[in-house]
Amino acid sequence: MNIHTKNIEESLIEEISSVSLAMFRKSFFGVFHGSISSRISQNRFLINKKDAIFDRIDSNSLIMLYDKEDYRWQEASIDAFIHSNIYQNITEARFVVYAMPPYSVAYSLSHDVLIPKDYFGYKLLGKQIDIFDPKDYDSWYERADINILRYFKQTKKNFIFIKGYGIYAYHRDLYSLAKTIALIENSCKLLNLARMVDIGYENETRFNV
Numbered sequence: 001m002n003i004h005t006k007n008i009e010e011s012l013i014e015e016i017s018s019v020s021l022a023m024f025r026k027s028f029f030g031v032f033h034g035s036i037s038s039r040i041s042q043n044r045f046l047i048n049k050k051d052a053i054f055d056r057i058d059s060n061s062l063i064m065l066y067d068k069e070d071y072r073w074q075e076a077s078i079d080a081f082i083h084s085n086i087y088q089n090i091t092e093a094r095f096v097v098y099a100m101p102p103y104s105v106a107y108s109l110s111h112d113v114l115i116p117k118d119y120f121g122y123k124l125l126g127k128q129i130d131i132f133d134p135k136d137y138d139s140w141y142e143r144a145d146i147n148i149l150r151y152f153k154q155t156k157k158n159f160i161f162i163k164g165y166g167i168y169a170y171h172r173d174l175y176s177l178a179k180t181i182a183l184i185e186n187s188c189k190l191l192n193l194a195r196m197v198d199i200g201y202e203n204e205t206r207f208n209v
Contacts, residue, residue: 008046008059012038016046017057019178024054028099028181033166035079035098038174039087043067045096047083049075078141085145086170090152093170095177100166101185103192108163114187117194121187129184130155132162140165159184 020036023029029036034054037047044066048054052061063076067084077083083096107114114129116122132151134140148168151160159169159180167184171177 008040008062008064012046013057013059013062015174016062019174020048020054020057023097023099023178023181026101026182026185028101028185029054030100033098033100035077035083035096037077037080037083037087037096039094040064045083045087047080048077050077052077082145082148082168085149086152086168089149090170092172094172095174096168096170097174097177097181098166098168099181101181101188103189104161104185105164105166107188107192108161108165112163114161114184114191116187116191118187118190121183121190125180125183125187129161132160134162134165137164 016036016038020029023034023036028034031053035048036054036057037045039045044064046062046064048057048061049063063072065072065076065080065084067088069081073080079098082098086093086096108131112131112133114125114131115127116125116129132147134144134147148160148162152158152170158171158177159167161167161184167181169177169180171180
């Protein structure tokens, strides 16, 4: 038995496990990146451990943390401090996820904004999504918690699309949160595929008369 999760409702762990598996299968989570958490009370949250495998999350893969760092933080995801800062400052955050969807990250490397061209991306995400530039990768984790929270506060959005890094999002509902990430990934995937088709036919002469 995991003493850190013994008082957590099994239904919550099952919900986290189910969404984690779905996101892992979509490559939103990987072996070396990704994190998922749930607020338990005003000063406590549940988050995956640093060695968690996202396709089989269970009670032993999760750990309960308090806002103030203690020995338990050593077992937790390296993203725990970012999750903690979101929970401390955004009361409506019930769940937080960090994902690195491949098409989204690939798209972000050469763009500053995402302009969805597909119907669902346009209707549900909006006409334009800014892509946040973290600038210096070497110092990113030293300021990530502050930069991410500032973006949430200034834009009033519940997600941030970060160039070369991925997506942070929060929501009251875990499935809605996963849906937001899936919408961004699908919009980026379609734009990337459309660009490949355009390039493929750019110098095509087979159909010239």
